[in-house]
Amino acid sequence: MTILDVQNVSKQFGGLKALQDVSFGVDEGTIFGLMGANGAGKTTLFGVIAGQIRPNGGSISFAGKPLAGQRPDQICRLGLGRTFQIVRPFGNLTVLDNVIVSAMYGSARAHRLADATAAGRQALEDVGLAPLAGQLAASLTLSNQKRLEIARALATGARLVLLDEVMAGLTATEVAGMTETLFRLRQERGLTILIIEHVMGALMNLSDRILVLDHGVPIAMGPPEQVVADENVLKVYFG
Numbered sequence: 001m002t003i004l005d006v007q008n009v010s011k012q013f014g015g016l017k018a019l020q021d022v023s024f025g026v027d028e029g030t031i032f033g034l035m036g037a038n039g040a041g042k043t044t045l046f047g048v049i050a051g052q053i054r055p056n057g058g059s060i061s062f063a064g065k066p067l068a069g070q071r072p073d074q075i076c077r078l079g080l081g082r083t084f085q086i087v088r089p090f091g092n093l094t095v096l097d098n099v100i101v102s103a104m105y106g107s108a109r110a111h112r113l114a115d116a117t118a119a120g121r122q123a124l125e126d127v128g129l130a131p132l133a134g135q136l137a138a139s140l141t142l143s144n145q146k147r148l149e150i151a152r153a154l155a156t157g158a159r160l161v162l163l164d165e166v167m168a169g170l171t172a173t174e175v176a177g178m179t180e181t182l183f184r185l186r187q188e189r190g191l192t193i194l195i196i197e198h199v200m201g202a203l204m205n206l207s208d209r210i211l212v213l214d215h216g217v218p219i220a221m222g223p224p225e226q227v228v229a230d231e232n233v234l235k236v237y238f239g
């Protein structure tokens, strides 16, 4: 079943066409990769899907519901969460308090502190941060801050998460650990993941399907092995 349906989405910033007629569908419980050089439009596409950027054209539906005109908080409560390239935890709060705040905000609608705490603890468990629940978020390593970002998205009750470069700046061992965690989230939680990643090996390994953007234009889409052999992709990456 298609959980996210993007049809002919376009976005211009003044004269710059950041996205041109972008269409794709993401099946529930799959990992969908977004690939493209710096400035290709990947983060803009995340912003449009999450309701932070209004597109100039096209339509998006999530779990069968059109997202047009919905605010980011409304989209979040429908079960669509995102992380940002630059991690933004509440540094002065503990790891657990960070996810409790998310649980109170999102689709899980945990109004009682006990429910929010349970949802938060589960999210920390899911990303392997449970042992660090009592630490201040600011004291975490970059790798664990990225994990906390994912946990915050999960704690909102997200069924689909948009992950923006969660591998950036991590060591090879940390990348392997993160890859394993994302596979487990898909397997055990049935989570659907849309992922932007410049760490190519990880993107190829993780993704069921990949969309390649070049200056806002979709140039290839398919399974990783098909996309890396695509003539247009080779031209853009290797000239």
Ligand SMILES: Nc1ncnc2c1ncn2[C@@H]1O[C@H](COP(=O)(O)OP(=O)(O)OP(=O)(O)O)[C@@H](O)[C@H]1O
Residues within 6 Å of the ligand: 013, 016, 018, 036, 037, 038, 039, 040, 041, 042, 043, 044, 045
């Ligand atoms: N708010 C904005 N105002 C004007 N131009 C913007 C804005 N946001 C993005 N752009 C431009 O739109 C284009 C696409 O940017 P975007 O950040 O989506 O690319 P990206 O593929 O995510 O790049 P990166 O891999 O570097 O994060 C770029 O040329 C960028 O400069």
